[in-house]
Amino acid sequence: MDLRKRVGRTTGWISYTMARAENRYRASGLAGAGIDNGQYFPAPSDKTHELSIVGIRPLGAKWTFGTTFSLASGLPITYPTKRYMVDGLLLAEYGARNAARLPVYHRLDASFTRALGRGELQLGVYNLYNRFNAQSMAFRQSKSNPLVTEAVRVSIFGAVPSISYGLKFGGAAR
Amino acid sequence: MKANNSPVRRWCVMVALLATSACEKVVNITVPEGAKQLVVEGRLERVRGAVTGQQRIRLTTTDAYFSNTALPPARGASVRVVEEGGRVVSFGEVVNEPGVYATADLIAVVNRRYTLQIIYQNERYEATEVLRAVPPIDSLYFKDRIGQLGPQEGLRATIDFRDLAGTQNFYLWDQFVNGQRLTAADSTFRTRVVAPDDGLDGRPISQFQPYDGIPVSKGASVLVRQMSLSEPVYRFYRALSDQSANDGSPFAVPLASVRGNVSNLTNGLIGRSATSWQPKSRRPGRSRHSYLGQSMGVGAPRLGIAPHHCNFWWTVMRRGCRPRVAPTG
Numbered sequence: 001m002d003l004r005k006r007v008g009r010t011t012g013w014i015s016y017t018m019a020r021a022e023n024r025y026r027a028s029g030l031a032g033a034g035i036d037n038g039q040y041f042p043a044p045s046d047k048t049h050e051l052s053i054v055g056i057r058p059l060g061a062k063w064t065f066g067t068t069f070s071l072a073s074g075l076p077i078t079y080p081t082k083r084y085m086v087d088g089l090l091l092a093e094y095g096a097r098n099a100a101r102l103p104v105y106h107r108l109d110a111s112f113t114r115a116l117g118r119g120e121l122q123l124g125v126y127n128l129y130n131r132f133n134a135q136s137m138a139f140r141q142s143k144s145n146p147l148v149t150e151a152v153r154v155s156i157f158g159a160v161p162s163i164s165y166g167l168k169f170g171g172a173a174r
Numbered sequence: 175m176k177a178n179n180s181p182v183r184r185w186c187v188m189v190a191l192l193a194t195s196a197c198e199k200v201v202n203i204t205v206p207e208g209a210k211q212l213v214v215e216g217r218l219e220r221v222r223g224a225v226t227g228q229q230r231i232r233l234t235t236t237d238a239y240f241s242n243t244a245l246p247p248a249r250g251a252s253v254r255v256v257e258e259g260g261r262v263v264s265f266g267e268v269v270n271e272p273g274v275y276a277t278a279d280l281i282a283v284v285n286r287r288y289t290l291q292i293i294y295q296n297e298r299y300e301a302t303e304v305l306r307a308v309p310p311i312d313s314l315y316f317k318d319r320i321g322q323l324g325p326q327e328g329l330r331a332t333i334d335f336r337d338l339a340g341t342q343n344f345y346l347w348d349q350f351v352n353g354q355r356l357t358a359a360d361s362t363f364r365t366r367v368v369a370p371d372d373g374l375d376g377r378p379i380s381q382f383q384p385y386d387g388i389p390v391s392k393g394a395s396v397l398v399r400q401m402s403l404s405e406p407v408y409r410f411y412r413a414l415s416d417q418s419a420n421d422g423s424p425f426a427v428p429l430a431s432v433r434g435n436v437s438n439l440t441n442g443l444i445g446r447s448a449t450s451w452q453p454k455s456r457r458p459g460r461s462r463h464s465y466l467g468q469s470m471g472v473g474a475p476r477l478g479i480a481p482h483h484c485n486f487w488w489t490v491m492r493r494g495c496r497p498r499v500a501p502t503g
Contacts, residue, residue, distance in 0.1 A: 035430075044428070078429040081208030082236035085245045086215055088357040089365060089418050093236055094431045095206060132199065138422030139239070139429070146357075148242045153201045154422035 012055040021046040041097040042076040047105075049073045062114045070109075074102030077137050083149055090141040090149055102134040111162075119167040130159035198422070207238045212248055212294050214301070214436050218255070220282040222310055229255075230276045231265055233294065247273025251294040255280060258287040290436070297440040308345075308402035311335045316396075319386050328389025331396045332381055339376025344408035345369050347384035350397040356385055365415040368408055406435055 004013040021043035027033035035041065051071040058064050079100040080092030111124030127133075132155035142148035216231030233248035253265040253275040265275035282288070284307045292299040316329040331349055347367045349356045357365075367384045390396055403411070413432040420426045 079203075079205045080239040080429075081206055082211070083239045083241070083245075084211075084213040084234065084236045086213070086414065087366065088355070089414065091414065091418060091432065092239060092429070093208060093211065094429055095208060097428070097430070100205075135424070136422040136426075137201075137203075138198075138420055138426075140420075141418070145242075147244060149239055150200045151203045151240075152198045152422060154198050 010055060010057045012053065014051070014053050017050040018048060019046075019050070020048060036097050041099070044076060044098065046076055046098075047072045059112075064113045065110070066113060067108065067110045070105070070107055072105040074104055074134065075136070076100070077102050080139050080149075088146065090146070092139050092149070102137060105133045107131055107133060116165070119165055122162070122164045122166070124162045124164070126160040126162060127157055128159060132158055205239050208236070211236045212292070212297075212299060212438075213245070214290075214292065214299065214434070216290065218280065218282040218288055218305060220284065220305065222308075225281060227277065227279045227281045229265070229280045229282070230268075230274055231290070233273050233275065233292070248294055249273060251275065251292055253290075253292050256289040256291060292436075297438060299436050299438055301434075301436040303404060303407070303435065306343075306402040306404060307338060307341075308343075308400060309335050309338050311398060311400050314396070314398055316390060317381065317383070319389075320381055320383060328391070330383040330386050330388070331390055331398055332383050333398055333400070334378065334380045334382070335400065336378045337371045337374050337376055342375070342405070343371040344403040344405055345371070346401040346403050346408075346411060348399040348401070349385045349388075350399070351390060351394050353395070353397075356388060365418045366411045368403065368411045368415070370405075370408065410434055 001016045002013060003015075005011070022040040023035075023043045024038065024040045025035040026038035032038060049072060053069040054066070055068075056064060056066045076098035077100050078094045078097050081095040082093045083090055084093060085091070107127040108129055109124065109126050110128050111122050113120055113122045115121075132153070134153045135156045136154045138152040138154060140150060140152060142150050213234045213236060214231065215234070216229075218229050231253055233251055233253070234245040235248050237243070237245055249267065249272050251267075255263045255265070255277075257263065257280075263277050263280045265277045268274040268276050282305050284305050287302060287304045289300060289302045312334045314331060314333050317332045319326045319328075319330050320332075337343060345368060349367075384398065410432065413430075416427045417430065417432055420429060
């Protein structure tokens with residue numbers, strides 16, 4: 001679903017996508033065998049809802065300011081339901097595959113763009129408010145106390161500034 | 175150079191800081207608590223040079239994932255082992271060790287089949303394994319780390335042995351430093367040090383460092399144990415290592431429960447299914463120490479009220495050598 005709008009000199013759009021990706025793995029020759037007894041479960045990449053809002057506004061003659069806000073369902077994650085110990089290692093017994101969700105994902109990107117020479121120079125910041133979106137979750141035995149289990153949120157990028165320069169080859173295709 | 179305060183430099187520092195700031199954070203979450211299950215931790219041992227009839231099996235139950243207390247012992251179970259040929263050996267609960275069942279009357283014999291039978295809270299559990307032969311460790315000594323990335327300083331316990339010819343062997347190594355078994359072999363490698371003899375059948379293995387990630391401090395007393403596993407048990411340990419080494423990185427194996435070889439007979443579990451989860455095979459086998467091989471979960475169905483995930487297994491265990499003391503010089 002896409003909504004486009006122009007307000008004064010600002011243009012922008014909102015897009016929303018709903019999707020569902022599921023996997024099923026069945027063990028051949030055995031009824032009810034396989035991951036989660038051969039039932040469908042959310043695919044590891046499944047983002048049920050995805051919303052993005054884009055705004056672009058020219059600043060003077062040369063510069064353009066652009067911003068993108070993204071909001072999405074957290075990725076699926078398998079949660080442990082209990083723990084046990086073997087050979088001094090604390091291990092998890094897991095519930096249904098990918099039945100839980102990571103926290104909601106959102107971030108704001110912003111950039112300034114201007115024409116420079118034959119191309120465009122862009123200064124930007126990805127994830128402007130430095131939110132540590134969860135990429136995945138790990139469960140482990142604490143290193144300081146072997147009786148303690150902990151959940152670890154793994155994030156990949158906080159705020160990342162960027163500079164890019166794109167050259168345009170105006171119609172000079174070979 | 176006046177670069178110290180230049181905006182370019184400050185910008186670079188900021189970029190570097192931000193790029194490395196992304197990482198891991200311990201968070202509080204609530205997870206549902208599953209039904210309790212029996213956990214069986216046992217092996218039959220035949221230790222080279224110290225053969226006894228003493229055997230122990232530990233029974234515990236699972237607990238809430240974030241319980242942070244010792245695992246509850248499973249008390250009052252009936253535990254016995256049926257030897258090939260029909261002799262039955264009962265294990266009694268040890269007085270001062272709740273959940274530990276022991277006997278002094280079971281001398282394990284190589285190539286003999288043993289069946290573990292447990293009755294706990296009116297449910298019957300069973301597992302079967304054959305005791306496997308294991309070659310002795312010919313020598314144990316200390317050397318610098320061989321052929322691996324990572325920190326190289328310090329000596330590593332190093333062993334030589336000869337693989338048994340004509341059979342496929344799967345090994346597990348334990349290393350004790352000053353009497354304490356190392357539980358983390360090498361965080362970049364795997365938690366339990368296991369390997370198959372693929373491509374090495376009958377050949378001498380020299381300068382193998384099972385715990386090559388861990389330097390031995392000077393003067394420490396070191397004992398290395400080499401054990402022989404069956405293939406399902408080897409796979410169990412591989413799965414165990416893959417799961418406990420899971421750091422949530424995009425390249426980690428999916429989180430999944432590990433299955434042992436104990437079946438719950440009461441809940442109508444018939445046969446066993448391979449869990450369809452397959453950890454990736456790892457192939458760091460560059461050196462002569464084979465780490466080739468692949469693994470998959472040890473199969474057993476997941477079901478019902480009190481299934482099992484247990485690692486009942488037997489092994490012939492041979493003490494490598496007497497404890498060696500790392501050189502102080």
